Amino acid sequence: MKILITGIAGFIGYHLAEYLATRGDEIIGIDSINDYYDVNLKYGRLVELGFNNLKIEYNKIIISAKHPNLSFIKLNLEDKIKLEHLFAEKKFDYVINLAAQAGVRYSLINPNAYIDSNIVGFINILECCRNYPVKHLTFASSSSVYGLNSKQPFSTKDNVDHPVSLYAASKKSNELMAHTYSYLFGIPTTGLRFFTVYGPWGRPDMAFFIFTKAILENKPINIYNYGNMKRDFTYISDIIQGIVKVNDNPPKENKNWNTMDPDPSSSQAPYKIYNIGNSKPVELMTFVKTIEDKLNKKAIINLLPIQPGDVPSTYADVTDLIETLDYKPEISVNDGIKNFITWYRNYYSI
Structure with a gap:
């Protein structure tokens, strides 16, 4: 596959990229390497992938020394012309769109970044998939789309029209845009609602990373909603397995789709939405305790009110994932945090 x-x-x-390149697929990766968080971590990931020459020029292809079937191009999704040239030249079989402006809280500060990357960037991807047809477009959505929903576990069969952050609204928009292109142009598209992904090489703006860093530095950590939070923490390897299974199985039209009682997760077009979560929500204070245990060090805790854009609980219903793809995430928080702490200590030489 290309x-x-x-x-x-x-x-x-x-x-x-590491998984698919090792599997033997031909992989072309793009990234803008923006400075939303520490770019050194992003460059560190690229080095791990075998891109040792990090004097990266915009729109110039470099080949991995580790995986000859893996190449990288620094490119913005908003750059429609260069993105179209890339599609025309490479003639991709599959596209997996993970590029986005991430972060719920940052969307309160810099909303335009979400429109540029998550809306303009995504329409450019859709247009390229339309003009240079692919077998399947898989794209990252988010559990954040469930917004004000309180019925749990969160099901892809439920309506998600009440987001509480612009980030969530942009991800819901991606789902709607993808469906439109599936319906109009027959492009198979699948959206994946990820639930609180964590693990080695994770994002430093996420709780598991922030908590670990603060505890080791003897600094306080902020726990919102006075600790009354639950998250469906999902380990990175489970996410990767889910993406690969979805990518390898493009959706088909749902022949039983009912226009009088429409299922939001499928369509008469080749379109599908899946949750990918561990389906075992963990109390935030239990999560902190697990980090404390693995570090053998106590946290200094500040209990604070819930923040705008936050939701008190997430819990994934993965019935469709099991029934359609025979897959369910399974890595425990205990094992996942252990792996993350090991990586963190090695990476930062602690």
């Missing part, structure tokens, strides 16, 4: 991965220098993109 696969385009966008956001290859990101947390999930890095792990996915």
Whole structure:
């Protein structure tokens, strides 16, 4: 397979590229390497992938020394002309779109970044898939789309029209845009609602990373909603396995789709939405305790009110994932945090 991965220098993109390149697929990765968080971590991921010459020029292809079937191009999704040239030249079989402006809280500060990357960038991807047809477009959505929903576990069969952050709204928009292109142009598209991904090489703006760093530095950690939070923490390898299974199985039209009682997760077009989560919500204080245990060090805790854009609980219903693809995430938080702490200590020489 010839696969385009966008956001290859990101947390999930890095792990996915490593997996698929090792499997033997031809991988072309793009990333803008923006400075939303520490670019050294992004470059570190690229080095791990075998891109040793990090004097990266914009729109110039470099080949991995580790995987000859893996190449990288620094490129913005908003750059429609150069993106179209790339599609025309490479003639991709599959596209996995992971590039996005991430972060719920940052969307309160810099909303335009979400429109540029998550809306403009995504329409450019869709247009390229339309004009240079691919077998399947898989794209990252988010559990954040469930917004004000309180019925749990969160099901892809439920309506998600009440987001509580612009980030979530942009991801919901991606799902709607993808469906439109599936319906109009027959492009098989699948959206993946990821639930609180964590693990080695993770994002430093996420709780597991922030907590670990603060505890080791004897600094306090902020626990919102006075600790009354639950998250469906999902380990990175489970996410990668889910993406690969989905990518390898493009959706087909749902022949039983009912226009009088429409299922939001499928369509009469080749379109599908899946949750990818561990389906075992963990109390945030239990999560902190697990980090404390693995570090053998106590946290200094500040209990604070819930923040705008946050939701108190997430919990994935993965019935469709099991029934359609015979797959369910399974790595425990205990094992996942252990692996993350080991990586963290090695990477930062602690």
